[in-house]
Amino acid sequence: MAFQLPNLPYSFDALEPHIDARTMEIHHGKHHAAYTNNLNAAIQGTDMEHMTIEAILASISKYSPAVRNNGGGYYNHNLFWTLMSPNGSAQPAAGTAIHDAIIQDFGAFEEFKKLFSAAAATRFGSGWAWLCVGAEGKLFVSSTPNQDNPLMDVTEQKGQPVLGLDVWEHAYYLNYQNRRPDYVEAFYNVVNWNEVNRLYLAAK
Numbered sequence: 001m002a003f004q005l006p007n008l009p010y011s012f013d014a015l016e017p018h019i020d021a022r023t024m025e026i027h028h029g030k031h032h033a034a035y036t037n038n039l040n041a042a043i044q045g046t047d048m049e050h051m052t053i054e055a056i057l058a059s060i061s062k063y064s065p066a067v068r069n070n071g072g073g074y075y076n077h078n079l080f081w082t083l084m085s086p087n088g089s090a091q092p093a094a095g096t097a098i099h100d101a102i103i104q105d106f107g108a109f110e111e112f113k114k115l116f117s118a119a120a121a122t123r124f125g126s127g128w129a130w131l132c133v134g135a136e137g138k139l140f141v142s143s144t145p146n147q148d149n150p151l152m153d154v155t156e157q158k159g160q161p162v163l164g165l166d167v168w169e170h171a172y173y174l175n176y177q178n179r180r181p182d183y184v185e186a187f188y189n190v191v192n193w194n195e196v197n198r199l200y201l202a203a204k
């Protein structure tokens with residue numbers, strides 16, 4: 001059973017002006033498609049063909065770099081598309097579980113945002129910034145290199161990701177060139193906090 005490239009849950013231009021249509025088209029249609037195809041090629045004829053992507057990631061240290069890079073790329077982008085929406089909002093709605101958890105674990109939404117933006121800005125080269133549910137349901141911010149993620153057994157800070165931001169240059173270079181901080185700031189306009197909240201509740 002091969003892994004399938006999911007359709008985007010909105011049109012390529014739905015996140016403009018924050019994320020431009022051409023970037024979305026290439027990011028989904030070329031980059032995510034390549035991770036999906038390369039993952040399928042890497043697991044062909046192995047037991048991984050019968051495993052969930054989450055199970056593969058949880059024991060990724062057993063597998064080849066091709067599975068790690070493309071399996072991570074497959075999962076991370078599946079998640080990433082659902083975390084954005086043309087109806088996104090700069091903050092989670094008051095009274096939602098994720099709103100209250102952010103206040104409880106970081107003190108204030110702005111404190112969380114500072115940590116998350118710093119994780120995105122200071123990840124050298126390519127990688128991701130994450131908001132995760134860790135041990136005992138506590139939220140933490142982290143970042144990972146390349147296509148690694150917090151589900152992988154090789155990752156230092158393991159947890160269930162509920163928000164992720166792709167900071168590979170392919171995610172922003174056409175519109176923002178070298179201005180990664182501008183891309184990170186723009187991302188907050190399109191975050192689908194309803195989905196983050198759903199993932200948070202599921203992870204608890």
Ligand code: MN
Nearest residue numbers: 031166168171
């Ligand atoms: Mn990407």
